[in-house]
Structures are given as structure tokens and as C-alpha cells.
Amino acid sequence: MSQSSPYPANAFADPSASASERALLERRARLLGPTYRAFYRNPIHLVRGSGVWLYDANGRKFLDAYNNVASVGHCHxxxxxxxxxxxxxxxxxxxxxxxxxxxxxxxxxxxxxxxxxxxxxxxxxxxxxxxxxxxxxxxxxxxxxxxxxxxxxxxxxxxxxxxxxxxxxxxxxxxxxxxxxxxxxxxxxxxxxxxxxxxxxxxxxxxxxxxxxxxxxxxxxxxxxxxxxxxxxxxxxxxxxxxxxxxxxxxxxxxxxxxxxxxxxxxxxxxxxxxxxxxxxxxxxxxxxxxxxxxxxxxxxxxxxxxxxxxxxxxxxxxxxxxxxxxxxxxxEGLIENARVVGAYTGELLGAVQGRHSMVGDVRQNGLYFGVELTVDGDEALAATKTSAVVEAMREDGVLISSCGPRGNVLKIRPPLPFARDNAEQLAETLDRALSNW
Missing domain, CATH: 3.40.640.10 (Type I PLP-dependent aspartate aminotransferase-like (Major domain))
Structure with missing residues (x-):
């Protein structure tokens, strides 16, 4: 696993986490031990899912652009x-x-x-x-x-x-x-x-x-x-x-x-x-x-x-x-055709994002599966750091993705199959904002 892994140690608690979140992380570490990992530096306390959406304990919803586990949508x-x-x-x-x-x-x-x-x-x-x-x-x-x-x-x-x-x-x-x-x-x-x-x-x-x-x-x-x-x-x-x-x-x-x-x-x-x-x-x-x-x-x-x-x-x-x-x-529900059509549309949107940000070296797409590779003048360590930062920024902005690859510099985007055009637009706009921070 790369050093820029989005899976911080189980005992990690973000300084901005609330008291209840810190307590939950501490309890998790005590009961589950050190081998478990949580997504994001500020882990999300999820309580409900529906379609392409996940909801945290405070009622905030997140666009799930990562979980192929719930392939036909959460809690169909x-x-x-x-x-x-x-x-x-x-x-x-x-x-x-x-x-x-x-x-x-x-x-x-x-x-x-x-x-x-x-x-x-x-x-x-x-x-x-x-x-x-x-x-x-x-x-x-x-x-x-x-x-x-x-x-x-x-x-x-x-x-x-x-x-x-x-x-x-x-x-x-x-x-x-x-x-x-x-x-x-x-x-x-x-x-x-x-x-x-x-x-x-x-x-x-x-x-x-x-x-x-x-x-x-x-x-x-x-x-x-x-x-x-x-x-x-x-x-x-x-x-x-x-x-x-x-x-x-x-x-x-x-x-x-x-x-x-x-x-x-x-x-x-x-x-x-x-x-x-x-x-x-x-x-x-x-x-x-x-x-x-x-x-x-x-x-x-x-x-x-x-x-x-x-x-x-x-x-x-x-x-x-x-x-x-x-x-x-x-x-x-015609989800294979949806993966083809909405996947192609999402690929076009991500390609447009690539045109606006030199850091995006490559966009790889097939159906509803995307790899967005970030590069920084041949500096692999910096590219991995920025990739991790983009994943975190998008989480804070309400869209969930991850990263992959031996260099840790590829954004991994793999949403549930009911992903729609408006979801694709939110994904691309959020990525655009995250990249603009650099």
C-alpha cells in the first residue's frame, strides 16, 4: 500500500473531529485493534444509504462515486x-x-x-x-x-x-x-x-x-x-x-x-x-x-x-x-446500458477537467470506471501527496472517491451503476474545485 494511502491508522482522529467522533474512533481502536483502517483523515460516521447517496450521523449526504459493493445502489x-x-x-x-x-x-x-x-x-x-x-x-x-x-x-x-x-x-x-x-x-x-x-x-x-x-x-x-x-x-x-x-x-x-x-x-x-x-x-x-x-x-x-x-x-x-x-x-433498470451512456458522458466531463488543469496527466475510462492520473513535473512523491489531498478535499465537498496505483497518484472513481448525468456533473464540478486549490 502506498504511503499516500487513504486508509489512515485505526486510532487516527482528525483534530477537527467532534467529541463524539473522537470517542467513536477511540472505541473502534480499543475493540477492533490496530489492523483496521478508516477512509479519509476525517472519517465519516455513516448511518444510512440510498441509491448513489450515503448519509452521515448529522444528516449530511455524500455522493458515492466509489463503492461498487452496492452495485445497483445502496439499499435497493x-x-x-x-x-x-x-x-x-x-x-x-x-x-x-x-x-x-x-x-x-x-x-x-x-x-x-x-x-x-x-x-x-x-x-x-x-x-x-x-x-x-x-x-x-x-x-x-x-x-x-x-x-x-x-x-x-x-x-x-x-x-x-x-x-x-x-x-x-x-x-x-x-x-x-x-x-x-x-x-x-x-x-x-x-x-x-x-x-x-x-x-x-x-x-x-x-x-x-x-x-x-x-x-x-x-x-x-x-x-x-x-x-x-x-x-x-x-x-x-x-x-x-x-x-x-x-x-x-x-x-x-x-x-x-x-x-x-x-x-x-x-x-x-x-x-x-x-x-x-x-x-x-x-x-x-x-x-x-x-x-x-x-x-x-x-x-x-x-x-x-x-x-x-x-x-x-x-x-x-x-x-x-x-x-x-x-x-x-x-x-x-437497464444498468449496463446506463454504465455505457453515463460512463461516456462522465468521461467527457472529466476530459474537460483535464483540459483546465495541467496536473491531470491522463483520464482512463471504460463504462462507469475511471482512473484520473495526477502528475507534477515528474515528482512522484508530490503527485501522490496532491492526489491524497484531492481525495480529502472532495470528501469535505460531499463526494466520495479514493486513490490507487503503485505511485498513489491515480484517482479511483467507481460509482454504483445507477449513477446519473446530474451525479456525473456534480462529480466533475467537485473535482474541478478540488484541483483549483492547487
């Missing part, structure tokens, strides 16, 4: 109704027969490429990636996984070791390999070629040490690496290299999937990829803890007979009801 009535109704009827696990879990599996698989025929359910995206790695290693006989240098794939032992954004490059085990993300800003036309070339080098490095490649685990939006959308040919070339080496492709769609990129349900489809496994989490439950793995049946044949899989709460009836409601909302 249809999702809440489905959750409450099923919770009042039955909630148990998948070792009993249940139609609703099968209905959900069938519906979710129907959004995926036809070669993915089995659904396996978890409670989090971390668990989904952990399970995908286990399946990949079992199916290929390999152990090595290729990831990007500042990736984030989860918080289990296996996935944390494949999340250098959280634990650092030194914590990545020796059998795995990291490659630079396709930096479409700095590398321009060579970014695609270099990514595939680096994947090839990673495979050669594994072979030199008698390590068999198991998988390429990739986030379709390179969300932690700085948010990049490379050419489709580059991604396909890298995927082909891994497949030829005996590995499989795992598409981590926790952040880039579920209509986020506005061109369909899944981010990997933008590149024409056919992953062997898709992992998902956060957005599929609109805030309810859910995750899933969609997988080629032949990959789990031996895994199922040799190891088996059971997750007490993964795929429970309440989760299935919630998942079905989320899919209904995405389809019924």
Missing part, C-alpha cells in the same frame, strides 16, 4: 425485499435440496460464456479467488501463478500472497511471478506488446526453476495497478501464452464485472478472452456478502472427487434470493 428496495422475504422463510446451506440456489446458479451461468458450466458459491471475492487457485493447481498440476505487480486479489493466505498492493512484492511466494501491468499512459503503443512479452518471460523464469505454471490471475481493469484498459490483442496474446504453457486463465471480475464496464456483463469480454474460470464477489450481492466461481466443468471433475468443496454460507437461500434480485434490477 427490490434487493431488500428479496433478502427479508427469504430470511423470514428459510436460510440454511447447500447440503439440503433447494430450488432457489439452482435457479440462481442457472441464471448466473446464463450471463457467462457457454463453456463455463458449473457455479460454485462463496461468501467473498477472496474466497472465490482462493478456490479458483486451488482448482487451477489441481487441474494443471502446476503451482505458479502470474499476477501483476500491484494487484489485489484477496485476504486469505493464498490470495493475500498474490496481492502485492496489500502485502508488497517481497511477500509474493517464490513459485509465483509478477509482471508489470499494461501501462497505457506511460508506455502508449508498446504497452500491449510489453505485457505479453513480460508474461512470456515469467513463464520462462518458472520453467528455469522447474515450476509448472498453473494460471494467469488477472483483473480485467487492472484496478489496483492504476486502472488500465489495454488493447484486446495484447490480452489475448498473453492468455494464449499461458494456455500453451499448460496454465489456465482466471478472470477476477470482482471490480470489473457485473456491467461495470458498460459493454456487457463481464470485463474480460472487452478483450475477447475466454477464461477458464471467472471469480466474482462484492457487487453480486449489492452489499450482502457473496462471491462465486464460474468454471469449466472438466477442471473440477477430479477436484470434486478428490477434494470436494463445501462452504456453509456460500450459496445459502438468502444469498441466492439476493443474487436473483440484483440480476433482475440490472436487467429491469
Amino acid at each position: 428496495p427490490r434487493v431488500v425485499e428479496a433478502l427479508a422475504g427469504q430470511a423470514a422463510t428459510l436460510n440454511t446451506h447447500t447440503r439440503y435440496l433447494s430450488e432457489i440456489i439452482l435457479d440462481y446458479a442457472e441464471r448466473l451461468l446464463g450471463t457467462c460464456p457457454a463453456h463455463l458450466g458449473h457455479a460454485m458459491f462463496t461468501c467473498t471475492g477472496s474466497e472465490a479467488n482462493d478456490l479458483a487457485i486451488r482448482i487451477a493447481q489441481n487441474a494443471t498440476g502446476g503451482t505458479g501463478v502470474i499476477i501483476t505487480e500491484f494487484a489485489y486479489h484477496g485476504a486469505t493466505i493464498a490470495t493475500a500472497q498474490l496481492s502485492p498492493a496489500a502485502v508488497g512484492l517481497k511477500a509474493v511466494p517464490a513459485q509465483h511471478r509478477t509482471v508489470a501491468a499494461p501501462d497505457t499512459y506511460r508506455d502508449h503503443g508498446s504497452a500491449a506488446h510489453d505485457f505479453a512479452k513480460n508474461v512470456a518471460a515469467a513463464i520462462d523464469s518458472m520453467r528455469a526453476e522447474n515450476i509448472r505454471p498453473a494460471a494467469l490471475l488477472v483483473d480485467s481493469a487492472f484496478s489496483s495497478d492504476g486502472i488500465f484498459f489495454p488493447a484486446a490483442s495484447v490480452m489475448r496474446e498473453a492468455a494464449d501464452l499461458v494456455k500453451k504453457a499448460g496454465g489456465i486463465i482466471i478472470a477476477d471480475e470482482v471490480q470489473s464485472g457485473f456491467g461495470r464496464l458498460g459493454q456487457g456483463m463481464w470485463g474480460f469480454a472487452n478483450y475477447g478472452l475466454k477464461p477458464d474460470i471467472i471469480t466474482m464477489g462484492k457487487p453480486i450481492g449489492d452489499g450482502h456478502p457473496m462471491g462465486a466461481v464460474m468454471v469449466r466443468p472438466e477442471l473440477v471433475a477430479s477436484f470434486g472427487s478428490n477434494t470436494g468443496y463445501f462452504n456453509t454460507f456460500g450459496g445459502n437461500p438468502v444469498a441466492a434470493a439476493v443474487g436473483l434480485a440484483v440480476l433482475d434490477v440490472i436487467e429491469g
Whole structure:
């Protein structure tokens, strides 16, 4: 995590915080310990959410331009109704027969490429990636996984070791390999070629040490690496290299999937990829803890007979009801098309902001996913400091975003899918004001 991280230590209390806020922070530190982090130097005490809005304890509302967890909007009535109704009827696990879990599996698989025929359910995206790695290693006989240098794939032992954004490059085990993300800003036309070339080098490095490649685990939006959308040919070339080496492709769609990129349900489809496994989490439950793995049946044949899989709460009836409601909302409210149209409009507004502020080096956009990279005459430390300051200024002005990237200088903007044109205008105007302070 970069030094400009927007997650200050749990015990941190802003000098301007009220007595009640300081007391809450102190209680939080005492009860939860030092590992938890809070957003912003002046953390927000949230008590309610609705659509694209979050409300604090004083009744002030904030435009949420960051949380893809509540993908179809905070506390969507249809999702809440489905959750409450099923919770009042039955909630148990998948070792009993249940139609609703099968209905959900069938519906979710129907959004995926036809070669993915089995659904396996978890409670989090971390668990989904952990399970995908286990399946990949079992199916290929390999152990090595290729990831990007500042990736984030989860918080289990296996996935944390494949999340250098959280634990650092030194914590990545020796059998795995990291490659630079396709930096479409700095590398321009060579970014695609270099990514595939680096994947090839990673495979050669594994072979030199008698390590068999198991998988390429990739986030379709390179969300932690700085948010990049490379050419489709580059991604396909890298995927082909891994497949030829005996590995499989795992598409981590926790952040880039579920209509986020506005061109369909899944981010990997933008590149024409056919992953062997898709992992998902956060957005599929609109805030309810859910995750899933969609997988080629032949990959789990031996895994199922040799190891088996059971997750007490993964795929429970309440989760299935919630998942079905989320899919209904995405389809019924045209949210993928909204991501495409409003995303393009938001991108135009951010481009106009870039034209007014030389500090904005690049605006990267795909659907309702944006990376705004700030630069200061080659001074990376100063750029990171100013990026953090912009995030804080926007929070004080009522708009919530965050930052990402190995340099900590990319504004990460990823609002709920119902984001509207007037929300986009508020976002751009608030960013314009924040940048004007510099």
C-alpha cells in the first residue's frame, strides 16, 4: 500500500473531529485493534444509504462515486425485499435440496460464456479467488501463478500472497511471478506488446526453476495497478501464452464485472478472452456478502472427487434470493446500458477537467470506471501527496472517491451503476474545485 494511502491508522482522529467522533474512533481502536483502517483523515460516521447517496450521523449526504459493493445502489428496495422475504422463510446451506440456489446458479451461468458450466458459491471475492487457485493447481498440476505487480486479489493466505498492493512484492511466494501491468499512459503503443512479452518471460523464469505454471490471475481493469484498459490483442496474446504453457486463465471480475464496464456483463469480454474460470464477489450481492466461481466443468471433475468443496454460507437461500434480485434490477433498470451512456458522458466531463488543469496527466475510462492520473513535473512523491489531498478535499465537498496505483497518484472513481448525468456533473464540478486549490 502506498504511503499516500487513504486508509489512515485505526486510532487516527482528525483534530477537527467532534467529541463524539473522537470517542467513536477511540472505541473502534480499543475493540477492533490496530489492523483496521478508516477512509479519509476525517472519517465519516455513516448511518444510512440510498441509491448513489450515503448519509452521515448529522444528516449530511455524500455522493458515492466509489463503492461498487452496492452495485445497483445502496439499499435497493427490490434487493431488500428479496433478502427479508427469504430470511423470514428459510436460510440454511447447500447440503439440503433447494430450488432457489439452482435457479440462481442457472441464471448466473446464463450471463457467462457457454463453456463455463458449473457455479460454485462463496461468501467473498477472496474466497472465490482462493478456490479458483486451488482448482487451477489441481487441474494443471502446476503451482505458479502470474499476477501483476500491484494487484489485489484477496485476504486469505493464498490470495493475500498474490496481492502485492496489500502485502508488497517481497511477500509474493517464490513459485509465483509478477509482471508489470499494461501501462497505457506511460508506455502508449508498446504497452500491449510489453505485457505479453513480460508474461512470456515469467513463464520462462518458472520453467528455469522447474515450476509448472498453473494460471494467469488477472483483473480485467487492472484496478489496483492504476486502472488500465489495454488493447484486446495484447490480452489475448498473453492468455494464449499461458494456455500453451499448460496454465489456465482466471478472470477476477470482482471490480470489473457485473456491467461495470458498460459493454456487457463481464470485463474480460472487452478483450475477447475466454477464461477458464471467472471469480466474482462484492457487487453480486449489492452489499450482502457473496462471491462465486464460474468454471469449466472438466477442471473440477477430479477436484470434486478428490477434494470436494463445501462452504456453509456460500450459496445459502438468502444469498441466492439476493443474487436473483440484483440480476433482475440490472436487467429491469437497464444498468449496463446506463454504465455505457453515463460512463461516456462522465468521461467527457472529466476530459474537460483535464483540459483546465495541467496536473491531470491522463483520464482512463471504460463504462462507469475511471482512473484520473495526477502528475507534477515528474515528482512522484508530490503527485501522490496532491492526489491524497484531492481525495480529502472532495470528501469535505460531499463526494466520495479514493486513490490507487503503485505511485498513489491515480484517482479511483467507481460509482454504483445507477449513477446519473446530474451525479456525473456534480462529480466533475467537485473535482474541478478540488484541483483549483492547487
